[in-house]
Amino acid sequence: MATSTVTATRRPSSLSKGWVQVAALVALSGLFGLVLMGWMTYQSSPPTPKQVVSTAGRTVFTGTDIRAGQDVFLRNGLMEYGSIFGHGAYLGPDFTADYLHRSAQGVLAAYGGAASDTAAQRTREDFKTNRYDAATGVLTISDAQARVFDDLTGHYGETLGAPNGRRGLRPNAITDPAQIRQLTAYFAWSAWSSAANRPGKSYSYTNNWPPEPLVNNGPSADTVVWSVLSLIALLGGTGALFAAFGRWNWLGWHGRETQELRFTEPQSVALTGSQRATAWFFFTMAALFVVQTLVGAASEHYRADLGSFFGIPLDRWLPYNLVRTWHVQLSLFWVSTSFLAAGIFLVPMIVRRRDPKRQGALAYALLGALVVVVVGSMVGELAGMRGAFGALWSWFGMQGFEYLDLGKFWQVLLTIGMAFWVVILWRGLRKRLAAESRANLPWLFFFAALALPVVYAAGLLAQHTDTYVVTDYWRFMVVHLWVEDFLELFTTVMVAYIFVLLGVVREKIALRVIFLDVVLYSAGGVIGTAHHWYFSGTPAAVLAMGAFFSAFEVIPLTFLTVEAWSFIRLGARQESRSAAAFPHRWAVMFLVAVGFWNFLGAGVFGFLVNLPIVSYYEIGTALTANHAHTAMMGVYGMLAIGFAMFALRYLIPADKWSDKLARTSFWSLNIGLAWMSFVTLLPLGVLQLYHSVNVGYYDARSLQFITNGTNGLLEWLRLPGDVVFIVGGALPLLWMAFQGVRYRGRHHDVLSEADLQLFTEVEAHEPAEATASGQLSAGPLR
């Protein structure tokens, strides 16, 4: 009875049920595809043998060695130095390709050398023949391979435990012979699974990756065919979407064309306690951003000069794998901090009422917890790589999965922190939610926020004790699904809501954009997660699904770029009509930059490395870094700063606000990012890809190639852009965020709804309609 009373008072959705049903159906289909691929991954992953014996009967290594080797690999941060199955960092070698190439050379030499066709043929057969006995769990390898294993154990002992450093790792990084042997066993197993044919198939567990002529590893039929079909999917999908857009006018873009708005002067908008608390969030965000750029510069320096940092032996204290770990972790931390703060900042504007009791204190508690997680995890990574924490290394030290480097304990705390953030939002929104249909903006805002801790929690299932491909499945729930899909969804909801609150876009249009976003990303992005798993040990069906559906990801990126422009122009229209100046010029400019980088960084550079046949030769090269930087910083970084600019415009008094600083930061960040891509990452990536196809993947990932004269020149030429990025882009942002902290208390408290209204309508030529808040007239405070 009570439920029906509540339902009766809910404001109905302004969007038809069809949108909700289609979005739910497509989202469920996408998730079903993802679960199906997970099942296939568990069923078809490369086996870990109990024992690996030579044909002479000698036990070379065991399954326990392989698993222990994976632990050594992870806790020493080697995935942030080089890569395994193509996944990881870009300075060190890909250890799968490295072991495979070196062992194939050794076996070839044992069989008679490269000059002998018989030896070459015998070597290929030796590696391609799968002698794993599933019944006993015993893998038999040739005597030649067993001897090479011993030789390579020595090689990895010398390189990973080098006393003088100068390779990006700290001197004497791994010296324990037992650990070196276990590590070599892990590399040997990964190389075996990349060369030995799957039972009943003519390609290996990794779809023949890495390319290695010595063992007859070349692109499989699936790799080629699905690349072609992927291209067709892209072209067909883009054409179909634009045709439908033009024919049926899905979005029906038009704002409040006949109404004139007057934007409220930011200084006269009241701020609640929780909104004032976000000043500290944005300051923390900016500080973390500065630190991230500095450790990024340090990791870049290793590629330009391995020897020292302008005479300082940096590798003794801050080796490459540590600064790179911090660089990628901080990228998630500072962007997330901004998103959390923007959510808290927006709630009082949505509900137009005072904070619930202790809301501000809870916001400060969340910030404190976040700082503890950031500092704790970073210190843990530093100590963990140096052998601290004993058996608890994966809990408090370096868990070691790229982007999930933080210890499990910190990962759990971060998940709880995000759930706590959802509770804070819930407290603020509660009364408003009770009065709204679940298909309206307040609920979509809440659902999009709720999805963030839920999806991030999936990353907790990545266990160091699992086989690599299974850990990779769960890792990409965070790296792809959380970052590229659910953060994108939350972003769309936030931007749409901000524009509705500013009065420049109608709620119905904002709802259409959000549901269209859900449909498009569920159609491509969710199953498209598999484009990260082409070569990590999943079956060919996963490669096919990943290639085909990830091609569709580019379509919404293109489409949403167009859409973003329309959105922004609707705002511009009102800005030009309003008697009062539009206060969010620079927040919108950062959104313009998001549109640009979304298309170039995520769309063009992403698709450049997305086709299986391209990825086959380029994975782990500078082209991946090019996509990562232009998409992560270009899209999420610019968005995070755009949100900060939006809030800081209210937190900083008008006489202290500096358009000049905002402009300097905007241009410096964009120029620095463009310079980084155009001068270094893109040309370097193309050179590396060419070298990979022409000479070999192993060689293209070697330190000799990466540090050769031409590449070194390209790396050094990046320096001016990085300086502009840090000094002109990040530091002014930090100063502005500091001003926000300094002057956050100058606003008056909330007395009435009108105090939180961001615009007023001067003249209305059409019937009044519900805004996001559902209220047009200012009323007394409830």
Next chain:
Amino acid sequence: MDPIVFFVAAYTGVLLVAAAGLHRLGRIDTSPWRSRVLAGHRRAIGAVPWRERSSADWPHSEVPRLYTGIGAVAAAAAAVLPAGLLVAHHRLPEVAVLGPATVLALWFLGKLMATLRS
């Protein structure tokens, strides 16, 4: 001649074409409202929403600066890369390839900078 010389010269050309393209893009109205793709939509709503807009409206006014600005970064990169390579590759045939590429990029960069300043 080292193939890298040809690569950098070709890449310089690609960057200059991209810079010119961005500069040109900044001079046209990129709004989907102007696009013929949306002609059906404009008919359907019985209006031309932007008919009375001039291209000086913000953020239209920023579009030329944004695109030309990014284009200028590409042109600067196009100048720096062959110039940097000349330090290591300065035999006559190499100078004959890299020199004009550098000069061309500098000339175009100057042109874009003049546009930005105006």
